[in-house]
Amino acid sequence: MATHSENQYFVPTPSLYPVFMSVGILTLASGFIFSINNYNAGNWMMISGAALIVLMTFFWMGKVIAENQSGVYKHWEDKSFRWGMIAFICSEIAFFAAFFGALFYMRIISVPELAGFDPDFTMHKDFTDAWPSLGPGGDVIRYGGALETYAPPSNFSPMGAWGLPAINTLILLISGATITWAHWGLLKNNRKQLVLGMFLTVVLGIAFLLCQAYEYHHAYTDLGLTLGAGAYGSTFFMLTGFHGFHVTLGTIMLIVILLRCMKGHFTPDRHFGFEGVAWYWHFVDVVWLGLFIFVYWL
C-alpha cells in the first residue's frame, strides 16, 4: 500500500465561512419573507444577507483556489470533487424536473380536464383544450386570504420559437463547442487557445443573457405574456427564469475560470476547477434544449 506521506487525505483546517454563509442565508431568507409581507425592514435585511453571502462565497472559493495552488489537493481529493460535482448536477436536474413535470401536467392533464367538463355544469363553456393556455379565468385566493379575480389577458400572443429563441439555442450550442475547444487547448498545453476559447464562451454566455433580457422585455411590453398569464405564463417564466439564473451563475463561474486561466492556473493533467465549470455549462446547455423543444417549439 501507498506510504503514509503520499496517502494523506487533505482535511481542511477549521473555518468560519460556512457559519457566516448560513447567517447570510438566514438573513436573506427572513428579509425576503418580511419584504413580501410588506414589512419594509425586510429590504435592508435582504441587502445585508445577500452581501454576506457574496462576501463569503468570495472568501471561501478564494481559499479553495489558494489551497489548490499550494498543491495540497492530489489525485485522491480531485476524485472527491468530481464525484461531488456529478452528484450536485444530478440534484439540479431533479430541480428542473419539478418544473418540467408541472408543465407536462398542465398540458396533458389539467388543461384538457378543465376544458372537458360537461357544458351543462361548467362556468367556462368556451374554454378549449389548446396550448398555449391561459386558463379559463376565475377567482384566485392569494396569501393572507386576498381574493383576486383573474381574467386571461386578451392581447396575448405566445413567444415564437424561430426568432430569438432559435438564435439563443445556437449561441448556447456554439458556447458548448468553444468551451470544449478551450479544454483541448488546455490538454495540449496551448494556453492561447485555452484563454481564447474561454473568452469566447464568456462572451457567448453574456450574449445569451442579453437576448434573454430583451425577450422578457418584448414579452411584457408587446405580447401580453407575463408571469401571471395563466398556465403558459407561469411555466414559461419559471422555467426560463430559473434557467437564466443558472446561466448567470455559470457565466460568473466562467469568468472566474477565465481569469484563473489568464493567471496561469491549471495544468494539462490537473484542472478540476475548469472541468467542473465546463460540466455545469454543458448542463445548462442541455436544460436549454429541453426548454427550446417543450416550452418554445412544441
Add this chain to the structure above:
Amino acid sequence: MSYSATAHHDEHHDHPTGIMRWFTTTNHKDIGTMYLIFSLIMFMVGGFMILAVRAELFQPGMQLMQPEFYNQLIGVHALIMIFAALMPAATGFANWMLPLQLGAPDMALPRLNNWGFWLLPPAAILLTLPFALALIGIGDGAIATGWTFYAPLSTQGGIGVDFAIFAVHILGISSVMGSINVIVTIFNMRAPGMTLMKMPIFAWGWLITAFLLIATIPVLAGAVTMLLTDRHFGTHFFSAAGGGDPILFQHLFWFFGHPEVYIVLLPVWGFMPQILQTFSRKPMYGYKAQVYSLWAIGVLSLVVWAHHFFTVGMPIPALVYFMFSTMAISLPLAVLFFCWIATIWRGSMTFETPMLFAIGWIILFGIGGLTGLVLADVAADAQYHHTYFVVAHFHYTLFAGGIMGIMAGVYYWLPKMTGHMYSETLGKWHFWLTAISFNLTFIPQFFLGLAGMPRRIPDYALQFADFNAVSTVAAFVLGLAQLIFIYNVVQCARGGKKATDRVWEGAEGLEWTLPSPPPYHSFTVQPVIK
C-alpha cells in the same frame, strides 16, 4: 458528548477550543456530535408541541387553545420531527460512523460537511419564529396546513407559510450537501480492498438514502417555490382559474414525500442488522439479499407516490397502478424482515438495551408496515384516509421504525463515541416505558380511525372520548420516559465505567478496532481489507 480528554492523541493541531471549535470544525466526529445533539433538542421541542396537542385532545370540546393554534402545532410538530429530529440524527450517525466503518480519515468534503450542519439552526429558527412574531403582532403564527403544505390552503395562509417554505429550502440545501458528502465518501474514501459488496450494510443504507435525497429533495424545493410564486407573484400553478391544478401540488409533494419515508428509514435498516448480529453473535444473514432489497425499495419508492391521495379523484387505471406498485414494495421489505429474523434465529442472544430496542423495533415497525398494506388497498383507504388510522400507521413507522431505531443506534454506539458505558438499568427502564407507552398511545388511535375519527381536528364526537383519554395519558408517559434517555446520555457523556475498544462481545467492523472514544483523527493511514 465530549472527548476533548483525548485531544492529546494528536500532536500537531491548533484547532480552536471552546465554542469556536464547534463553529469552525471540519472534523467528522465533531460534526456528527452536533447533528446528534441538535436532533435531540429538536426532538424535545417537537415533543412538547405535540403534548400540548394531546392535552387538548384529552377530552372532547375545546379546552386549551384556538383551532388555528392547534393546526399550527401539529404542522410544526411534524416538520420538526421529520426534518429536524429524524433526518439530522441519521446524518449524525453517517458522519460519525461512515468514516470509521469504511476506514476513512474523514468525510470526503469536510468544509461542506460543516456547512450542512450549520444550515440546520437557521431552518429551525425559521420554523419556530412565527410563533414568537405573532406575540408581538407580526403575522398570525406558524404554518397551519399540516406538514404537507397542500394547496389551496397553503396558497391562502399567512406569513407562517412563507417561513416554512424557506425553512424547507434551507433544510433541502443541507440535505443535498449531506447527501453529496455521503455519496462521495462511500465511492472515494473506502479502505483499499473494501469492494462495494464488502462494505458495511450501513453504508449501503445511507448510499440509497443519499440517492433518494438527491432525486427528490429538489422536487420539493421546486414545489414550494411554485407555492411561493402562487402566493405572492401571481403565477397559476395551483389555481384552476389559470389552467393549473391544486392536485398538481399533491403530486409534486408526494413525489418527494413517499421516498422521504424511506429516506428516514433506510439508514436505520442499514445499522439495525449490525446490532442484531452483534447481540446474536453470529454473522448477518443474507447480506446480498439485503443490499438488493434496499435498492429495490429505494427505486420502487419513486413510483408509488399517489397512494397518498387515492381519494382525491383519479382514473381507475391510475388507482390500480398505484395500489399494486405500492403493495409491490412489501415484497423486498418482507425479504428484509426475513433476513433480520434469520440473523437472530438460534443466535446466542443477550438483551442489552440496544438489542431490546432492536427486537422491539422489528415487531413495532412490522405493525407499521402491515397497516401500510391495509392503506394501500384503494377500497379500504376510501374509508381510512385522513382518519386517525393513518396517524397510527405512520407513527408505527416513524416513531417506532425511525426514532426507536435511532435510539437502538444511540445505545449501541454511545460507548464507542463517549468512551463510557451508559447505565444499563436506566436503559432498560427507558426501553420498557417507551415500548409500552408508545403502544398505549397509538393502538387506541387505530381503533379511533377505524371508528371514523378524522385527523387534524381539535375536537371530536363524544363516543371517541375514552380512547382519546387513554392515548393522552400514555403520550405523557412516553414523553416523560424520554427524560430518562436524556439523563442517561448526558451521564454517559460525562463519565462512567470505561468502555473497551470492542465494547460488545460480538461486535464486528472497523469502528470497533479503534479505541473508545476514537482519536480525533482516525485512520489517517487507511487499513487494508483482505
